Amino acid sequence: MNNLVLYRKYRPMNFSEFIGQEHIVKTLTNALRSNQTSHAYILSGPRGTGKTTIARVLAKAINCANRKQGEFEPCNKCSSCLEINEGRALDLVEIDAASNRGIDEIRELKERIRFTPVKSKYKVFIIDEAHQLTKEAANALLKTLEEPPSHAVFILATTEIHKMIPTIISRCQRFDFKKFGLEDLIKQLKFVSQQEKIKIDSEAIEVIAFNSEGSLRDAISLLDECVIFSGSLGDEKIGKQDIENLLGLVDTTIIVKFVDLLFEKKEKEALNFIDNMIEKGFDLDDFSKKTVEYLRKAMILKINPELKKSFLIGMGDEDIEKLKKQISGLTIEEIKKIVYILIDASKEMRYSSFYQLPLELAVVEICDKN
Ligand SMILES: Nc1ncnc2c1ncn2[C@@H]1O[C@H](COP(=O)(O)OP(=O)(O)OP(=O)(O)O)[C@@H](O)[C@H]1O
Ligand SMILES: [Mg+2]
Ligand SMILES: [Zn+2]
Structure with a gap:
């Protein structure tokens, strides 16, 4: 079991293990209970949010030999369920449209x-990355969807629904998956690290959650990387800084120093600081994004010093105290102005051919004493 990548190991086997996406689970389980499942589904949404997972659970439930009238969960014990879990079911055809795009495959x-x-009762077709089908293939699929044989169920999954032809979408029951919020990600990361006995502190988990862009797969994969990494750590817990190094992120202490210079309007030192960052090969994009994110926290904390911890994801008590000290001498207007200037600089950096110039201009503007 140990050489199984973590995100696979923690793939839900039934509806009750599934996290979030409540509206989808509810609609599907109701349909299963009342035997009113559809012949075609389209699951759309960001990566790593459970589309393939739900497609397989649904396929199992539809064909489960032990599922009785009024029930919705697959048993995970009958031969149909087992075959699907082991990836060898003849009545479940999984097609990755990214690599099988052509008309021949659809034929x-x-x-x-x-x-x-x-x-089994049904033949289930899961077509992953369905937006990648060629036009001919998509049209052939459309024909089939217009008159599906009664023994077939189609489950299309896509991360880019806007690239699908509308006539296909309109033939399917559509479910939109949402990105995971930080709290759900953190909860699941904590669960997995406890199960796997990974020694990691909660700030480090928050940094992982923060950097997985709402994808539970990415979150768990990052945790997986940490396990490999922690082999060299001995008995020590994995900390926030370890994750930042691992992900090549600019670590927060650097941001704190830079913000100090901005708040104290030390123009010369701040410009030197940027120059130093470049020399050391840091990613200025990441640096300015992090600075904006840090100042966002400063602004919110200024408005409400008793802020909920969920706003201050990735920060320990010490960091929060430090930030409180930093903003004590500033007004909300002053902080707001700095945030605006830096957001603009961040945006411009992406298009400017003078890479560091927008950030330098921002420093000059922020430190302007008038
Ligand atoms: N809703 C969820 N509940 C529990 N685990 C989930 C959920 N969504 C994703 N995961 C975790 O992430 C892994 C990947 O999920 P899945 O393959 O279903 O994502 P996907 O939406 O199909 O992504 P992609 O668009 O990249 O194919 C799962 O194996 C599981 O570990
Ligand atoms: Mg998928
Ligand atoms: Zn079963």
């Missing part, structure tokens, strides 16, 4: 659709 698919299921 073959159409052939396969005509055959009745080998042993």
Whole structure:
């Protein structure tokens, strides 16, 4: 079991293990309970939010030999469930449209659709990354969706629904998956690290959650990388700084120093600081983004010093105390102005051919004593 990548190991096997996306789970389980499942679904949404997972659970439930009237969970014990879990079910066809895009594959698919299921009630087709089908293939699929054989169920999944032809979408029952919020990510990361006995402190987990862009797979994969990394750590816990190094992130102490210079309007030193960052090979994009994020926290903390911890994700008590001290001499207007200037600089950096110039101009403007 140990050489299984973590995100696979923690792939939900039934609806009750599934996290979030409540509206989707509710609609699907209700349909299963009342035997009113549809012949075509389209699951759309960001990466790592559970589309493939739900597609497989649904396929299992539809064909489960032990599922009784009024129930929705697959048993994970009958031969159909087991075969799907082991990836060898004849009545579940999974097609990755990213690598099988052509008309030939769809023609073959159409052939396969005509055959009745080998042993289960339905033949289920999961078409992943469905937006990648070629035009011809998509049209062939559309024809099938217009008159699906009664023994077939199609589950399309896509991260880019706007690239799908509307006539396909309108033939399917559509579910939109949402990105995970930080709290859900943190909860699951804590659960997995406890199960796996990974020694990691909670600030480090927050940094991982913060950098996974709402994808639970990315979050768990990052944790996986940490396990490999922690081999060299001996008995020590994995800390925030370890993660930042691992991810090549600019560490927060650097941001704190830079913000000190800005708040104290030390123009010369701040410009030197940027120059130093470049010399040391730091990513200025990441640096300015982090600075903006840090100042956002400064602003919110200024408005409400009793802020909920969830706003201050990635910060320990010491960091929060330090930030409180930093903003004590400033007004909310002053902080706001700095945030605006830096947001503009961040945006401009992306297009400017003078890479560090927008950031330098921002420093000059912020430190302007008038
Ligand atoms: N809703 C969820 N509940 C529990 N675990 C989840 C959920 N969503 C994702 N995961 C975790 O992330 C992994 C990947 O999820 P999945 O393959 O279902 O994502 P996806 O939406 O199909 O992503 P992609 O668009 O990249 O194919 C799962 O194996 C599981 O560990
Ligand atoms: Mg998927
Ligand atoms: Zn079963």
